[in-house]
Amino acid sequence: SQQGCDPFAQTQRSKLQHRRARINQQINKEMRMRAGAENLFRATSNHKVKETVALELSYVNSNLQLLKEELEELNSSVDVYQNDSESISVPMIPLGLKETKELDLLVPLKDFISEHYGEEGVLFEKEIKEFMELRQAMRTPSRNEAGLELLMEYYNQLYFVDNRFFPPTKTLGVFFHWYDSLTGVPSHQRALAFEKGSVLFNLGALHTQIGARQDRASLPGLNQAIDAFQKAAGAFNYLKENFSNAPSLDMSAASLTMLVRLMVAQVQECVFEKMTLLHAQNDFMACLQLAQEAARVEDVYSLVHQTMSQPHVKDYVPFSWTTMVHVKSEHFKALSHYFAAVALCDCPAPSDAELLEQEKAFLQFHVTMPEGPSLCVLLQDPEERRKLGKAHLKKAIMKHEEAMRIHGLCKILRKMDILQEVLSFAHKRSLSKYSEIDHEEDFFETGEAPDIHPKTHQKPEIKSPNFSQVKVTDLFHRLGPLSVFSAKNKWYPARRVHLMRGENGFGFTLRGDSPVLIAGVIPGGCAAEAGLKEGDYIISVNGKDCKWSKHAEVVQLLKSTGKEGVDIGVITLQGSECPKAADRKAAAMSSGSGMLKSNKENSRKSLMNSKSASTLLVWSKKSKRSKKSTYSGVPFTAVGDNEAMY
Numbered sequence: 001s002q003q004g005c006d007p008f009a010q011t012q013r014s015k016l017q018h019r020r021a022r023i024n025q026q027i028n029k030e031m032r033m034r035a036g037a038e039n040l041f042r043a044t045s046n047h048k049v050k051e052t053v054a055l056e057l058s059y060v061n062s063n064l065q066l067l068k069e070e071l072e073e074l075n076s077s078v079d080v081y082q083n084d085s086e087s088i089s090v091p092m093i094p095l096g097l098k099e100t101k102e103l104d105l106l107v108p109l110k111d112f113i114s115e116h117y118g119e120e121g122v123l124f125e126k127e128i129k130e131f132m133e134l135r136q137a138m139r140t141p142s143r144n145e146a147g148l149e150l151l152m153e154y155y156n157q158l159y160f161v162d163n164r165f166f167p168p169t170k171t172l173g174v175f176f177h178w179y180d181s182l183t184g185v186p187s188h189q190r191a192l193a194f195e196k197g198s199v200l201f202n203l204g205a206l207h208t209q210i211g212a213r214q215d216r217a218s219l220p221g222l223n224q225a226i227d228a229f230q231k232a233a234g235a236f237n238y239l240k241e242n243f244s245n246a247p248s249l250d251m252s253a254a255s256l257t258m259l260v261r262l263m264v265a266q267v268q269e270c271v272f273e274k275m276t277l278l279h280a281q282n283d284f285m286a287c288l289q290l291a292q293e294a295a296r297v298e299d300v301y302s303l304v305h306q307t308m309s310q311p312h313v314k315d316y317v318p319f320s321w322t323t324m325v326h327v328k329s330e331h332f333k334a335l336s337h338y339f340a341a342v343a344l345c346d347c348p349a350p351s352d353a354e355l356l357e358q359e360k361a362f363l364q365f366h367v368t369m370p371e372g373p374s375l376c377v378l379l380q381d382p383e384e385r386r387k388l389g390k391a392h393l394k395k396a397i398m399k400h401e402e403a404m405r406i407h408g409l410c411k412i413l414r415k416m417d418i419l420q421e422v423l424s425f426a427h428k429r430s431l432s433k434y435s436e437i438d439h440e441e442d443f444f445e446t447g448e449a450p451d452i453h454p455k456t457h458q459k460p461e462i463k464s465p466n467f468s469q470v471k472v473t474d475l476f477h478r479l480g481p482l483s484v485f486s487a488k489n490k491w492y493p494a495r496r497v498h499l500m501r502g503e504n505g506f507g508f509t510l511r512g513d514s515p516v517l518i519a520g521v522i523p524g525g526c527a528a529e530a531g532l533k534e535g536d537y538i539i540s541v542n543g544k545d546c547k548w549s550k551h552a553e554v555v556q557l558l559k560s561t562g563k564e565g566v567d568i569g570v571i572t573l574q575g576s577e578c579p580k581a582a583d584r585k586a587a588a589m590s591s592g593s594g595m596l597k598s599n600k601e602n603s604r605k606s607l608m609n610s611k612s613a614s615t616l617l618v619w620s621k622k623s624k625r626s627k628k629s630t631y632s633g634v635p636f637t638a639v640g641d642n643e644a645m646y
Helices: 012-043 047-075 106-117 121-138 145-165 192-212 219-242 253-278 284-308 319-345 352-363 375-380 382-408 417-437 526-530 551-559 581-591 594-609 611-615
Strands: 176-179 186-189 495-499 508-511 516-521 536-541 566-572 643-645
Touching: 012 047, 012 176, 012 186, 106 121, 121 145, 145 192, 176 192, 186 192, 192 219, 192 253, 219 253, 253 284, 253 319, 284 319, 284 352, 319 382, 319 417, 352 375, 375 382, 382 417, 495 526, 508 551, 516 526, 536 551
Parallel strands: none
Antiparallel strands: 176 186, 495 566, 508 516, 508 643, 516 536, 536 566
């Protein structure tokens, strides 16, 4: 069976998750106190009581504020998730996992199995415990492929649990409790969709932690980081597109949009780092490319910064994240101008053969054309190149200084030495390049360098989760094939029928596998006499369970009966009883093919009209239809191709 991490292993990361859990619980307690105090404040007319309660409320609110600040500081503990290599890489932003409370499903599932499936709930204790162990393990996934697979396995298992135990019109009465990853505020819901959504969120969050810990000083490390951030973006995007009305802020559409954009920006930053590893720094075309890649990174981080600054988002995104994103957009703008200067000042002037190619590249390099001579002249004149290079460096230095200024405004980032080092290294490098190309006798006014046109050679992909890569078997498959034995179907109690074989056989036609369906009953035949009906499913023959049996197996069991006849167990789905032939025609005329669809719509509507509709997290994904043809209540008169008469 799958194992989570040992939650007591005192790694840096688990200490962090522990502190998160503790703060979550304290926030929960304070919020309960606040709700109680607010109710009392509204209900009482006693002036003295009102004053006392108001005082208590202000105390609780300031406590909550402190707890949220402490949580924000934890959310900003970027360094815990970085790798241990010696090289300096700019830190990336990882997400903490959502915490959940333990859940005891033993009694609710046993009860449901007895009531709905008519089976002994006790006989399924092993499966229920196995499912609960899987849920327990998935709360502390390890930060690697095995952890991801564990979350996927649980998510896939929820597909079966949903179909087996969650009918469309009522709930199990169990609450799923999850804490908001960004604010620590608890939410709970009866809808299984909330559980599914939270697991998906954690899948994305785990990818961000795996991405942040890669050693990005090497090509393999960079490629793994790119892959991880792309998959994180895919998980958040999938969540946004398939779930709605989330009860917690971290899973709201605005928040998920922000997280997808943040991940895309982190991918783009890795792509830039990859280019710096691969390219020679004294090649003109390579330097232009680096400048354009840096401008692209600046572009995507500016978008993330705008997204984080929106009214609904900025209240719960950690200030350190918003600041870091802002710092990065300025930092990469500075780098784009720095590499433009290097291309102009450090790379040799083009030979005649190279001129055309370089001119073409330079034409598309700036957002607006630089003032001065034509490109052809500029590229061949070292003095003109130096002039434009100097203008680019001047802009770079201004942007480096701006990045350092913004960085200094956030006390959490000020503690982050790595970022500080990266910024000051880049700043010094631009300054020394400037002093290298600055001549004392320069009398010209350094012009305004135009911005660099953003362009990338590797567009980030948003990689949706590939759920099929982790195969799971339905833990509750003993209940029978899902096409029939599901929470949404209802059937009459199983009937035992004793059947004798007449000279013309049993007098029915059978169709399909697992379970085999009685497709037709011959009037006056043995089957009709015994009380078998069209639309009955055979679930046992002579006490042998046949829910999963193939057609041929059931036929073989029936054929091997002697004079004493055979005991057949059957069930009839409610709503699938066959109408009489005359009514049948009328029904077919009036309902036509609209029957299934409207049924589905009605069950959806009744769900939406129920009192809790506003708090329901609607799992709006189209439910996967079972591959086996389900019996839709349309009676068969003729014997079809895949039916046989017995």
